[in-house]
Amino acid sequence: MLLDSLVYKNGLKDVHPGEKLIFALITMCIGFIPNIYCDGLIILLMAAIIIIKGEIPPKIYLHLIFLPLAFLGMSILPIVINFGASAEQSLVHFPFFQTTIGVTYGGLKQAGFLSARSMALVSCLYFISLTTPILDLIALLKKLNVPGVLLDLMLLIYRQLFVVLDTAEKIYTAQNARLGYVNFKSSLNSMGKLLSYLITKSFSDSKRLYTALVSRGYDGELKVLDSNYRFSVKNLLIIAAIDTALFVIALKTGGSFK
Amino acid sequence: MSQYIFETCELEYEYPDSTKALKGINLAIEKGKKTAVLGPNGAGKSTLFLHFNGILKPKSGRVLFDGREIEYNRRHLMELRKNVGIVFQDPDTQIFAGTVFQEVSFGPLNLGLKDDEVKERVEKALITAGVYDLAQKPTHLLSYGQKKRVCIAGVLAMEPEVIIFDEPTAYLDPKHCRILLESLNVLHQSGKQIILSTHDVNLAYGWADNIIIIKDGKLLKSGTPEEIFANDEVLKQADLQKPMLLEVYEVLFEKGLIGKRQPKSIEDLKYIL
Numbered sequence: 369m370l371l372d373s374l375v376y377k378n379g380l381k382d383v384h385p386g387e388k389l390i391f392a393l394i395t396m397c398i399g400f401i402p403n404i405y406c407d408g409l410i411i412l413l414m415a416a417i418i419i420i421k422g423e424i425p426p427k428i429y430l431h432l433i434f435l436p437l438a439f440l441g442m443s444i445l446p447i448v449i450n451f452g453a454s455a456e457q458s459l460v461h462f463p464f465f466q467t468t469i470g471v472t473y474g475g476l477k478q479a480g481f482l483s484a485r486s487m488a489l490v491s492c493l494y495f496i497s498l499t500t501p502i503l504d505l506i507a508l509l510k511k512l513n514v515p516g517v518l519l520d521l522m523l524l525i526y527r528q529l530f531v532v533l534d535t536a537e538k539i540y541t542a543q544n545a546r547l548g549y550v551n552f553k554s555s556l557n558s559m560g561k562l563l564s565y566l567i568t569k570s571f572s573d574s575k576r577l578y579t580a581l582v583s584r585g586y587d588g589e590l591k592v593l594d595s596n597y598r599f600s601v602k603n604l605l606i607i608a609a610i611d612t613a614l615f616v617i618a619l620k621t622g623g624s625f626k
Numbered sequence: 627m628s629q630y631i632f633e634t635c636e637l638e639y640e641y642p643d644s645t646k647a648l649k650g651i652n653l654a655i656e657k658g659k660k661t662a663v664l665g666p667n668g669a670g671k672s673t674l675f676l677h678f679n680g681i682l683k684p685k686s687g688r689v690l691f692d693g694r695e696i697e698y699n700r701r702h703l704m705e706l707r708k709n710v711g712i713v714f715q716d717p718d719t720q721i722f723a724g725t726v727f728q729e730v731s732f733g734p735l736n737l738g739l740k741d742d743e744v745k746e747r748v749e750k751a752l753i754t755a756g757v758y759d760l761a762q763k764p765t766h767l768l769s770y771g772q773k774k775r776v777c778i779a780g781v782l783a784m785e786p787e788v789i790i791f792d793e794p795t796a797y798l799d800p801k802h803c804r805i806l807l808e809s810l811n812v813l814h815q816s817g818k819q820i821i822l823s824t825h826d827v828n829l830a831y832g833w834a835d836n837i838i839i840i841k842d843g844k845l846l847k848s849g850t851p852e853e854i855f856a857n858d859e860v861l862k863q864a865d866l867q868k869p870m871l872l873e874v875y876e877v878l879f880e881k882g883l884i885g886k887r888q889p890k891s892i893e894d895l896k897y898i899l
Binding site: 584 | 676679681704707708711712714716718719720721722723724725727728729731732733735736737741744745748762763764765766767780781784
């Protein structure tokens with residue numbers, strides 16, 4: 369929720385969402401070229417843009433960047449740890465039944481390349497999600513002719529998410545104030561009641577929302593007017609320059625694995 | 627052209643769970659008069675309002691808008707909803723869109739207007755409702771009072787003749803209450819018909835030209851505030867208290883300290899004294 373409000377205040381909010389999406393997608397494609405220097409550059413570049421231009425607090429961005437690292441750590445374990453490696457290939461190794469188990473230099477190197485590439489791609493995704501409000505993305509999808517039913521659903525779910533969370537929070541506070549969560553048993557009981565109440569409440573609220581929509585002439589399609597963004601030539605040129613530079617670096621510096 | 631904006635004739639309504647919400651209401655709301663509907667919770671105020679905009683169809687009886695009986699086909703309903711807007715009590719069950727601008731653009735778009743005209747109307751409505759600077763804000767980051775005003779803008783943008791407010795002052799702090807009442811008066815002066823429901827007798831007494839009291843799905847009494855609040859029997863039946871100002875006035879009148887003219891506001895009272 370904090371993130372959501374940060375996104376609405378970010379410094380790149382008024383930039384055309386299409387430009388941001390193009391930038392992120394092209395940079396992601398470049399990130400697929402195996403080149404560790406380029407990956408590192410993308411990570412730093414995205415961090416710089418998000419923090420300096422997007423005005424997202426560095427502390428929060430660091431925190432966000434560490435989230436996927438936990439998953440990454442677990443998934444590179446099998447790459448780092450190898451069986452049957454000889455002593456001169458390995459950083460550490462132990463005998464393991466008939467064979468050996470250890471961390472090889474090759475495995476480490478491969479893991480490093482893989483992590484750099486994953487983090488570069490994750491940075492691009494963070495760029496999109498931290499600088500583009502969801503509603504702008506939905507508006508963009510509408511321009512790309514995504515079916516209206518899907519977009520209506522996205523819009524309603526996004527909006528109702530906050531309404532439901534808000535209600536849940538209020539009920540939780542009310543229950544907590546009457547010692548609803550003093551021990552494990554009462555917590556389970558209270559949580560169950562909270563959830564069942566949320567369902568019935570959501571149901572009656574949806575009826576009311578429908579009534580309110582009908583009274584404003586709803587006829588099966590949620591028509592809303594999106595704000596108009598204009599493509600800026602300057603931004604497009606900057607994007608082209610950055611991505612060309614990255615592309616050249618990716619091809620010429622040759623920091624690939626093999 | 628009729629003298630009355632709305633008339634109901636033996637209007638009955640029963641909800642699908644067979645609760646009888648309206649039990650034969652006969653009433654008429656005069657054109658151009660600020661009208662307040664009073665009555666305890668569950669009296670049928672909201673149900674009545676939903677009939678005015680064609681959302682609910684009477685079980686029996688008739689509803690007349692501007693002298694013509696409401697017809698329940700698509701074309702007529704669309705026309706009716708264009709002319710009669712309802713601002714519901716809880717903004718959270720009314721706002722569906724992400725940004726304020728989107729939310730307010732919903733109604734006019736449904737009227738089939740061109741984008742440019744919609745934009746113009748949205749901006750005008752946002753200014754009138756005092757939320758122009760919030761246009762690009764996401765709706766879930768608004769305060770309660772702001773949401774309420776966005777709902778009003780959403781209805782204003784459709785430029786209806788009649789705006790019905792279902793308990794507009796509920797949960798509002800005194801400051802926002804005052805702002806809301808001021809904007810209601812501005813709307814009234816610009817020629818809109820305003821109908822509201824409330825529990826606040828002081829508000830009804832000071833603001834309304836006409837008062838309608840509903841109890842148990844029936845009309846108890848309608849008339850000017852002076853008539854209604856002078857009738858102790860009706861007030862007792864409807865569990866309503868006398869407005870404080872009127873109470874003070876009556877005491878002063880008994881003691882011979884004030885003339886026949888009843889004050890409608892504190893300023894009024896001070897002026898008379």
